[in-house]
Structures are given as structure tokens and as C-alpha cells.
Amino acid sequence: MAVIGAAGRMGSEVCRAVEAAADLDLVGRFDVGDELGDLAGAEVAVDFTVPDATLGNVLHAVERGVHVVVGTTGWSDERLDTVRRALDERPGTGVLIAPNFAIGAVLTMKFAAEAARFYESVEVIELHHPDKVDAPSGTAVRTAELIADARRDAGVPAGPDATATSLAGARGADVDGVPVHAVRLRGLVAHEEVLLGSVGETLTLRHDSYDRVSFMPGVLIGVRAVGERPGLTVGLEHVLDL
Ligand SMILES: NC(=O)C1=CN([C@@H]2O[C@H](COP(=O)(O)OP(=O)(O)OC[C@H]3O[C@@H](n4cnc5c(N)ncnc54)[C@H](O)[C@@H]3O)[C@@H](O)[C@H]2O)C=CC1
Numbered sequence: 001m002a003v004i005g006a007a008g009r010m011g012s013e014v015c016r017a018v019e020a021a022a023d024l025d026l027v028g029r030f031d032v033g034d035e036l037g038d039l040a041g042a043e044v045a046v047d048f049t050v051p052d053a054t055l056g057n058v059l060h061a062v063e064r065g066v067h068v069v070v071g072t073t074g075w076s077d078e079r080l081d082t083v084r085r086a087l088d089e090r091p092g093t094g095v096l097i098a099p100n101f102a103i104g105a106v107l108t109m110k111f112a113a114e115a116a117r118f119y120e121s122v123e124v125i126e127l128h129h130p131d132k133v134d135a136p137s138g139t140a141v142r143t144a145e146l147i148a149d150a151r152r153d154a155g156v157p158a159g160p161d162a163t164a165t166s167l168a169g170a171r172g173a174d175v176d177g178v179p180v181h182a183v184r185l186r187g188l189v190a191h192e193e194v195l196l197g198s199v200g201e202t203l204t205l206r207h208d209s210y211d212r213v214s215f216m217p218g219v220l221i222g223v224r225a226v227g228e229r230p231g232l233t234v235g236l237e238h239v240l241d242l
């Protein structure tokens, strides 16, 4: 196993988790400025870096037949297609990209998509530490996309909203028709709320990661599974058979 972004908040936690796992060997730690080379001979690389670097790192690994587990956010359809094309040239290689490896966050996305068609209104609030460089979070974007897909499939119209005047940003970002609000606050780690409402009732789904160890069981599940899943998998839910 090799970790790219090994000096970062997530990368260092992944190094600790791999070192504590009896069935995994940490053979390489890479961070900004390091030559990836043959990734120290690793069979699997884990990438927790930055949106601008992750595609290049994934392509570097795939071209060498190294499986990759990616937690870095900022993936567009176009970038995912670039990975698919690279994998076509390396049919035995697997890449798993997941916006969130915390089991509860994966379940929250699933539950939100289940509930979305039953409510008139739905909005997403994500809350993170203030050192996070992207907003809204990859998890919130994915949650909103899954909600929007479910509502489209069920023919649910856009949520009611009489706002006629507002300050820029007051109603959040529009992700596929779902308002997404981002909070940055010292003391937080990674949190998400999905608010669903109809006349006379609301349903709130909330997930809290209080510590980055919360992502490690999911990362290790991904590391152990990725070699058996050639091609591109987007979302840990597929590995968990959800
Ligand atoms: N999927 C998930 O479960 C989670 C995803 N994330 C995402 O993971 C990413 C990293 O988050 P953090 O660890 O908090 O950030 P961080 O800023 O603490 O760590 C990023 C690390 O990547 C390094 N880096 C930057 N460019 C690089 C390059 N070209 N090659 C190698 N290393 C490079 C930096 O020097 C730094 O050490 C973010 O996109 C974040 O949103 C964070 C937590 C959970």
C-alpha cells in the first residue's frame, strides 16, 4: 500500500490505520514534491490530496496497473470519463472514488435519496472545519445529486420557495435544484444535515464525524476490495452492497 497526500490530515490518519492493520503493509508515503515513480511497488495506492492533483495521481497509478482508492473531492463527469478511458487500457485495474468513507455518511446519502420523493421541500447543510478548501463538500454535492435523481424519477416538482429578494448566497448553492448550505467553523470536523419538509412535519437526517478515524473502516474496506473491482467504482455504497 502507498499513500499519496501522506502528510495531510487524512493521509496521515490512513498511514496510521494501515500500519495498525495486520493484513496490510505500508510501503510508500508520498506528498507534494515527491516523485511517485513506481509507487514504491505498492499494489494499491490511496489518494487524499487536493482536487487539482488527484486526477494526475490516479492516471499515474492506473498507467502502472496500480489500483487506487480516492477520497479527494472535486470530481466532475469529465474527469471521471478520463479515468474510465485510462482504465480501458488497463482492464485488470480498479479505481474506487468515494466522496465520504464514513459508513454513517454513506447511509445518510442512501436514506436521503429514499426519503426525497415523499417531501415537498429538501435542503442540505454541510458543516466543516475552517481549513477545508472546497465548498460545498463533495459529500453534500453527491447527496444533493442523489436526492435530485430520486425526485426526478418520482416526478416531484421543485421545492416551494417564495424568495423574491435576497443577499447573494443566502439561499445556498443550487446543486441540481437542491439548495446546499456550507458552514465553516473552528471545532467542527465533518457534518451533514438533510432537512426534508412537508405540511405539518419535517424529517432531519444528520451525520457527524467527530474524528478522522471515522473514515478509516471505510477506507480499509475500499483498499481490500478495489483489486477485485476492475474499472471505475464511484461511491462506497457499491462496495457495501447498499
Ligand atoms: N472521502 C472522504 O471520506 C474524505 C475526503 N476528504 C477529502 O480529502 C482531501 C484531503 O483532505 P485533507 O486531508 O483534510 O487535506 P490536507 O490539506 O490536510 O491534506 C492534503 C495533502 O495532500 C498533499 N498534496 C497536495 N498536492 C499533492 C500532490 N500533487 N501530490 C502529493 N500530495 C499532494 C498536501 O501537501 C497535503 O499534505 C480533500 O479533498 C477532502 O475533501 C477528507 C476527509 C474525508
Ligand SMILES: O=C(O)C1=N[C@H](C(=O)O)C[C@H](O)C1
Pocket: 073, 099, 100, 128, 132, 133, 136, 137, 138, 139, 140, 189, 190, 191
Ligand atoms: O475536507 C473534509 O474534511 C471532508 N471532505 C469530504 C467532502 O468534501 O465531502 C468528506 C468529509 O465531508 C470531510
